[in-house]
Amino acid sequence: MKYMKKSFSNMEPYFSKLITDGIIMNANESPVNPPKAILDEFYETIKNVDFNRYPDMAEEALCEALANHYNVKKNEVTVGVGSDELLDVTFRAVLEKGDNVVGFSPSFSMYKVFTELMQANYIAVYGDENYIFNVDDMIKVIKQYNPKMVLICTPNNPTGQHLNKNEIIKVIESTNALILLDLAYIDFAEEDYIDLASKYDNVIGFKTYSKAMALPSIRVGYAISNEDNINMIKAVKPPYSVTTLSQIMATIAIKNFDLYKNQINDIKNERDRLFNELNNLGFKVYPSSANFIFVVMDDKYNDLLLENKIYIRKFNKGIYRISIGTKEENNKLLEVIRNAK
Amino acid sequence: MKYMKKSFSNMEPYFSKLITDGIIMNANESPVNPPKAILDEFYETIKNVDFNRYPDMAEEALCEALANHYNVKKNEVTVGVGSDELLDVTFRAVLEKGDNVVGFSPSFSMYKVFTELMQANYIAVYGDENYIFNVDDMIKVIKQYNPKMVLICTPNNPTGQHLNKNEIIKVIESTNALILLDLAYIDFAEEDYIDLASKYDNVIGFKTYSKAMALPSIRVGYAISNEDNINMIKAVKPPYSVTTLSQIMATIAIKNFDLYKNQINDIKNERDRLFNELNNLGFKVYPSSANFIFVVMDDKYNDLLLENKIYIRKFNKGIYRISIGTKEENNKLLEVIRNAK
Numbered sequence: 001m002k003y004m005k006k007s008f009s010n011m012e013p014y015f016s017k018l019i020t021d022g023i024i025m026n027a028n029e030s031p032v033n034p035p036k037a038i039l040d041e042f043y044e045t046i047k048n049v050d051f052n053r054y055p056d057m058a059e060e061a062l063c064e065a066l067a068n069h070y071n072v073k074k075n076e077v078t079v080g081v082g083s084d085e086l087l088d089v090t091f092r093a094v095l096e097k098g099d100n101v102v103g104f105s106p107s108f109s110m111y112k113v114f115t116e117l118m119q120a121n122y123i124a125v126y127g128d129e130n131y132i133f134n135v136d137d138m139i140k141v142i143k144q145y146n147p148k149m150v151l152i153c154t155p156n157n158p159t160g161q162h163l164n165k166n167e168i169i170k171v172i173e174s175t176n177a178l179i180l181l182d183l184a185y186i187d188f189a190e191e192d193y194i195d196l197a198s199k200y201d202n203v204i205g206f207k208t209y210s211k212a213m214a215l216p217s218i219r220v221g222y223a224i225s226n227e228d229n230i231n232m233i234k235a236v237k238p239p240y241s242v243t244t245l246s247q248i249m250a251t252i253a254i255k256n257f258d259l260y261k262n263q264i265n266d267i268k269n270e271r272d273r274l275f276n277e278l279n280n281l282g283f284k285v286y287p288s289s290a291n292f293i294f295v296v297m298d299d300k301y302n303d304l305l306l307e308n309k310i311y312i313r314k315f316n317k318g319i320y321r322i323s324i325g326t327k328e329e330n331n332k333l334l335e336v337i338r339n340a341k
Numbered sequence: 342m343k344y345m346k347k348s349f350s351n352m353e354p355y356f357s358k359l360i361t362d363g364i365i366m367n368a369n370e371s372p373v374n375p376p377k378a379i380l381d382e383f384y385e386t387i388k389n390v391d392f393n394r395y396p397d398m399a400e401e402a403l404c405e406a407l408a409n410h411y412n413v414k415k416n417e418v419t420v421g422v423g424s425d426e427l428l429d430v431t432f433r434a435v436l437e438k439g440d441n442v443v444g445f446s447p448s449f450s451m452y453k454v455f456t457e458l459m460q461a462n463y464i465a466v467y468g469d470e471n472y473i474f475n476v477d478d479m480i481k482v483i484k485q486y487n488p489k490m491v492l493i494c495t496p497n498n499p500t501g502q503h504l505n506k507n508e509i510i511k512v513i514e515s516t517n518a519l520i521l522l523d524l525a526y527i528d529f530a531e532e533d534y535i536d537l538a539s540k541y542d543n544v545i546g547f548k549t550y551s552k553a554m555a556l557p558s559i560r561v562g563y564a565i566s567n568e569d570n571i572n573m574i575k576a577v578k579p580p581y582s583v584t585t586l587s588q589i590m591a592t593i594a595i596k597n598f599d600l601y602k603n604q605i606n607d608i609k610n611e612r613d614r615l616f617n618e619l620n621n622l623g624f625k626v627y628p629s630s631a632n633f634i635f636v637v638m639d640d641k642y643n644d645l646l647l648e649n650k651i652y653i654r655k656f657n658k659g660i661y662r663i664s665i666g667t668k669e670e671n672n673k674l675l676e677v678i679r680n681a682k
Contacts (some may be wrong), residue, residue: 001573002542003435003489003519011434013575018397022602029394051380051590052371052555056359081422081582086466088579094344110579111470117433117577146536178344202345214393217585232342236458238429241422244558245586249392256677281531 007119022309025206025323028157028213028292030214030267032326033151035259041252045306046245047102054331055244062242062251066222067107069254072198075227078234080248081241083184083206083218083221083331088114090223093150094178095120103151104133106158106315107301111151117172123147131286131294135167139174150175153182155189158321159258160288162189164219165196171201178229179203184317185290187212187260188268211291212264213253260326260332279333281341306335348460363650366664369498369633371555371608373667376600382593387586396585403479403583403592405623407563408603410595413539416568419575420591421583423560424525424547427574431456431564434577435489435519436461441481444475444492446657447499449523450515452492464488472500472627472635476508482517490518494523494528498598499662501629501656503530513541519570526631528553529609539564545570552632553605554594556668559587608632612665618675622682630679633664649677 004011020206033039052278059079068072080086087110095101097119103111105124113123123145134154138242142150152171155162172179181203186192188211188312197205203224210216220242222232242250275293278285284296297320305312324330360367364503366499374380409417421427428451432473436442438460444452446465456463464486467476474497493512495583496503513520522544527533529552538546545566551557565573583591583663606671615625616634625637638661651674654662 001434001569001576003570004573004576005435005437008434008577011576013572013579015399015575018399018401024394027395028463033391033393043388047384049558049560051375052374053365054368054370055558055560058356058359060359079581084579085582093342093349096346096348123389163539203375210395216395216581217390217392219396219581228342229344232356235342235345235352236349238422238425240356240506240560241426242555243560243584246584252363318640320616 003247006149008238009341019097019311023325023329024311025311025329025333026311027216028211028290028323029216030211030263030291031324031329032214032263034214034253035263036258037259038253038256041256042249045248045252045321049244049248051244053244054240055242055247055335057239059242059247062247064256065251067164068098069257070194070224072224073227075226076230077222078230078237079242081218081219081221082210084110085237085241086206086221087111087164087180089233090180091115091118091149091239092118093232100145100303102138102145102147102150102153102155102177104138104156105219106131107151107153108157123301131161133161135163135164135171138171142171142175142177147177149178149180151180151182155185155288155290157185157290158292158315159294160286160290160292162289165191165193168193168196172196172203176202179322181205184208184211187264187291188271188291194224198226201226208254209250212260214263215249215253218249219249220246229293240302249256255296267324270327270330272336273320274330278337282335292321295322301340302323302335304340305333308332310336345405360652363652363671364666366666366670366674367654368557369552369631370557371552371604371632372665372670373555373604375530375555375594375648376597376604379594379597382384383568385592386589386593387636390585390589394585394589395581398484400583401587403588406592406595410598411535411565413565417539418563418565419571419578420561420563420583422560422562423551424523424549424564425451426578426582427564428452428521428523429458430488430574430578431521432456432459432461434573436594441486441488442492443479443486443488443518445479445497446452446493447472448492448494448578449498452613455543456514460576463626468500469550472502474502474504476504476512479512480604483512483516483518488518490519494522494525495525496536496631498526498631499633500635501627501631501633502554503630506534508531509534511536511538513544517543522546525549525552528605529612529632529670530630535565539567542567550594550613552593553601555571555601556594556606559590561587576586605640608665611668611671615663615665615670615671615675619678622678636661645681646674649673670673
């Protein structure tokens with residue numbers, strides 16, 4: 001690419017084809033739409049939208065609704081195009097070329113991309129032979145590399161491991177680096193850790209509408225922290241990035257978060273069932289607190305699933321991440337695997 | 342801001358309050374919604390959207406519709422969250438810290454912001470005492486500063502000046518730098534210059550749904566260039582930034598672009614009328630090929646307009662940009678000004 005700067009010469013355009021037919025279990029999406037009452041209110045509200053006007057640059061109604069939900073002040077929250085945009089903006093605000101960032105590996109792949117975009121260094125902290133992360137390893141690496149930022153994704157994508165709250169606090173208190181606490185999947189765990197973002201000045205918590213809230217289509221994420229950190233994000237974030245319709249839908253959804261309880265519980269129950277079934281079938285499955293499970297499985301099973309239009313995510317040869325589907329979808333997947341055993 | 346990198350210490354969060362009441366002529370928006378047939382098709386299409394799925398990462402249907410409309414190949418176009426995101430991504434792909442960028446001044450304010458985000462230098466080429474830009478001045482500055490990128494916005498925001506096509510070609514042929522040709526307002530001019538982006542390897546053309554297409558709410562812009570330049574943008578652009586609903590609306594709108602003709606003509610006619618009326622009232626008004634006019638006007642008129650809830654954009658003491666409203670809105674503005682004369 002003729003005009004690309006030399007330091008980016010390894011970057012390539014990448015696309016995964018949109019799948020519209022079959023059973024989609026490869027992107028950690030919700031297998032079902034948001035509750036009907038939320039969709040109904042959305043359709044009703046957008047009847048009179050001024051499409052010819054820019055979105056509210058301050059995302060005021062949405063930030064207010066989020067602040068109410070999490071019992072923080074309105075200026076302690078900001079929203080973006082998925083948590084992706086907010087993570088990217090934070091990287092841009094904090095990092096100079098050559099700075100260090102510490103995070104576990106494997107984890108959400110965009111952390112490395114955002115680091116590379118800043119020409120910074122991603123120092124990976126690996127788990128044991130079972131991919132189990134240890135915060136003491138992370139603290140050691142932090143002392144050694146003196147990073148500007150530390151990434152913690154819990155429950156972790158793609159392994160599913162959920163760190164104990166005290167373990168996270170141990171990391172937070174070990175460093176002055178800024179901790180980016182990615183809680184994308186935490187609504188599938190037993191307890192939210194977002195209060196850590198209010199308790200510690202060096203923590204920004206990130207959450208998203210794309211997982212438990214079943215709204216990846218609208219691309220909304222949010223960050224919670226003290227006002228100073230939120231102002232830093234706001235100062236670098238491009239204006240008007242969250243569309244009017246997305247602001248409307250996100251506001252309605254968070255105000256009606258209680259309505260999600262059943263479908264979140266269904267996913268958790270199905271996750272635990274799928275874990276047990278695959279475990280009983282003799283696969284090595286990793287305990288997960290998210291809406292997916294990480295499993296060691298011969299590639300032949302994936303070939304069969306593909307033949308049946310069931311799409312799961314391959315990480316390495318023999319290593320897969322399966323997003324939890326509906327009961328029927330999970331049964332279909334289990335049936336294909338069982339028949340091949 | 343404690344964690345902000347030192348080189349960004351001058352950045353501050355900025356918000357303009359959303360105006361929902363009154364006559365809004367400060368953001369170069371369309372005074373009317375898109376044609377009803379487009380909205381109707383949108384509402385009909387989104388009845389069965391899978392909100393629980395990510396948007397199409399390749400924005401395939403939309404890119405195909407744009408490619409058809411502009412008679413280019415599908416891989417010669419890409420879309421983003423307004424042209425803003427695509428401009429920002431191009432800056433990130435091309436610029437190293439300390440690189441030079443050349444552009445006219447005053448022009449779209451985000452060019453400078455994107456330059457600063459890259460810690461690059463924005464070299465401004467000023468117009469004459471009437472804000473009239475001269476491409477020979479620009480070519481001189483290009484020779485002197487050897488920029489990586491050159492920004493040309495035509496018709497120019499906020500001055501309204503529209504460069505002659507041959508003048509732009511003169512700049513393009515004078516340099517190997519990448520030319521970012523921002524055509525946000527060109528559908529209000531007599532002829533589109535987007536074909537220059539296909540003819541010259543060092544040109545990327547940017548257009549938007551936010552102006553003539555009356556859809557700033559959906560935040561969609563697009564870039565057209567050769568495949569190599571488009572791949573560069575795709576390699577750096579974050580995935581899934583354009584929401585599902587925005588992709589749907591944008592696809593419908595471009596397929597029905599002909600339906601916009603009347604409302605675009607209305608705006609052009611009103612622009613010319615407003616120019617003449619203000620001119621006859623003795624104000625210094627600058628010729629505009631866009632959906633706004635640039636005018637020298639004592640601040641007392643703005644105070645009166647504000648009292649009447651008519652919002653225009655102040656640039657400097659006594660310098661204003663007025664976005665074209667409906668006939669009734671423009672009459673209301675003229676009435677307030679006339680009464681104060």
